[in-house]
Amino acid sequence: MTTETKDKTEIFSGKCPERTPNINEYEVEEEVVLYDPRSDSAHVLNPTAAVVWWLCDGDHKVKDIARELGDLYDKEPDSVRSDVDEILSGFLSSRLVRWK
């Protein structure tokens, strides 16, 4: 993860990410596909990214998402935090989520 990405997510670590409206979501085999009609683009989420996506409900802060993910995979939140930051950074740069 780049320094810029780390800085960006740390700045907003007290805020809650929420899914951008009008992104269509589909389950295809074991993956989640998001379609953004604004850019006519499809984004494929692996199972971990899909969990993060679903937790971007405007009520979970970044640290809450890391905790939930850690519980799911039986890991400490700190050990999954960098994954969460990376995934969120991707969502933010693709405008799939925004800060509430």
Add this chain to the structure above:
Amino acid sequence: MVEENVHGAGDIILNAPSIEARIDTKESWLTNHLAEIFSAGLPGNGSMEPTKVRPVLVYTVSSGTDDLEKKIWQVDRSGVRIFTARTEHELVTGLENEISNQTARSLQDFLLFHSGALIRNGHGILIPGTSGAGKSTTSAALAFAGFEYCTDDVAVFGKDRRLRPFPKVLALKAPGWQVISKNYPESSEAVVYSSGRDGVTYVRPPVLPSAESSRSGVPVDLIFLPRKDDPNAPVIEKISKSEVVKVLTEESLDLQLLGASAFDGLIDLVRGAECHALNVLNLTEAVEAVKELTE
């Protein structure tokens, strides 16, 4: 999009359910070649229903001189200059591109992809990919192996998610034509027009879909992504459907115009199909593998 209706002007080169194209020119060789290029998957009887809006395009082709050394052709559509060609090859390929694009645009309620598409034993097959991916060469190989040819470039799906033909013959760039003419020598007799050694060769496919298939469409149950990067890769290998979704999204021609419900159609299409990577470095083996899956 509806052009001036000038029925009677020029010779018809394309008479499709969604569009009519005519050419007004003294160059009869041009009229004949274009009519043959757009002779695939055509109406006549049993085609799909005509669309509500059916433009009639009239192309006027003129040149300033009869001197072959100095000839330059001007091509107009409804009085508007659309391009100039300095050689016969430029003229043919330029008009083919123009008419193909207009035909695709006329299919307003249809979902379109850059893809080859063929049918065998009721199985619809899709071969999507960007330019150079191998879809035309692979489509040509399957066509000459007896598959019913729908397209090597624009796959057409109605709201019923069923595949229909696009009215243009095979168009192979030089490397693809080299492979096809070597592996399928009979293809040389099916050449409609060749725009030179390094240009495009238009080839009539041996088998077209039946009238019934053209009218009611065929469901697609196999999607192949051509691969040319690894000669040691298996001929056929299952791939994730989400990868195919990504490729089809990238290769769609009108998804954004049709709206989000069209993406529902794309997802349904992929969910209903088996998805494979097809190693096309050995085309003969690839064709045999596809044949086995379509018995």
